[in-house]
Amino acid sequence: MPKENVHKNHRQRLRNKFITGGLSGFDPHEVLELLLFYVLPQQDTNPIAHRLIEHFGSLSAVMDADIEELTRVTGIKEYSASILKLIPEISSYYNLDKLRSRVKFDEIQKIAEYCVFLHMKDVREKLSVFMLDNKYRFIGIKTMAEGAGCSVDINLELLATILFKFSAPNFILVHNHPGGNPYPSVADIQITNYVYETFKPFNKTLLEHLIIAGKDYMPVMQIIKNQKTYI
Numbered sequence: 749m750p751k752e753n754v755h756k757n758h759r760q761r762l763r764n765k766f767i768t769g770g771l772s773g774f775d776p777h778e779v780l781e782l783l784l785f786y787v788l789p790q791q792d793t794n795p796i797a798h799r800l801i802e803h804f805g806s807l808s809a810v811m812d813a814d815i816e817e818l819t820r821v822t823g824i825k826e827y828s829a830s831i832l833k834l835i836p837e838i839s840s841y842y843n844l845d846k847l848r849s850r851v852k853f854d855e856i857q858k859i860a861e862y863c864v865f866l867h868m869k870d871v872r873e874k875l876s877v878f879m880l881d882n883k884y885r886f887i888g889i890k891t892m893a894e895g896a897g898c899s900v901d902i903n904l905e906l907l908a909t910i911l912f913k914f915s916a917p918n919f920i921l922v923h924n925h926p927g928g929n930p931y932p933s934v935a936d937i938q939i940t941n942y943v944y945e946t947f948k949p950f951n952k953t954l955l956e957h958l959i960i961a962g963k964d965y966m967p968v969m970q971i972i973k974n975q976k977t978y979i
Contacts (some may be wrong), residue, residue, distance in 0.1 A: 803820075875892045922960065930959045
């Protein structure tokens with residue numbers, strides 16, 4: 749009597765498992781396997797999913813890897829790698845869009861929550877300017893610099909160009925500390941004071957300077973005020 753093929757209808761069983769219960773109860777390799785069903789319809793994606801987890805160590809590490817690293821795993825070509833990279837990007841875009849549609853940006857905490865999502869996947873330091881109108885409505889975010897060290901060197905000329913181009917009366921500086929420590933450096937504190945004083949005469953108000961580290965953040969200006977060192 750022939751052995752039963754344990755892989756028969758495996759794809760449909762895995763799809764049904766997702767349809768009825770979402771990803772709850774899925775092993776990390778099963779999540780990748782399910783995704784790869786749609787990318788590699790003619791291949792057995794189970795061993796490829798296992799190889800990805802073994803190579804990178806976790807599902808999140810697979811999603812964070814760049815395309816070149818992903819294609820080093822047997823069975824993953826550039827097209828498959830680009831789809832794997834697309835998933836966290838869509839997730840981030842979705843979360844940002846959902847957050848933006850329901851948040852009133854009249855509280856620093858709400859802006860910080862938005863920016864935590866913005867920098868969630870960043871492994872290098874990035875400096876951005878978050879712009880608001882006079883009623884604290886969102887105008888936009890522009891990246892000013894990327895790949896710096898633990899403190900930021902703000903290009904005041906570039907910042908002025910952005911603020912005047914978008915007619916932004918209020919702005920917040922946002923940068924991340926990939927190392928995980930959100931506390932401001934001496935340079936962060938000094939540049940925050942300097943930017944505030946420089947733009948005040950032009951009716952451009954620096955509301956805050958947020959440092960993001962993972963899910964944590966620090967409001968530099970608030971820290972300065974609490975220490976009574978801010979003018």
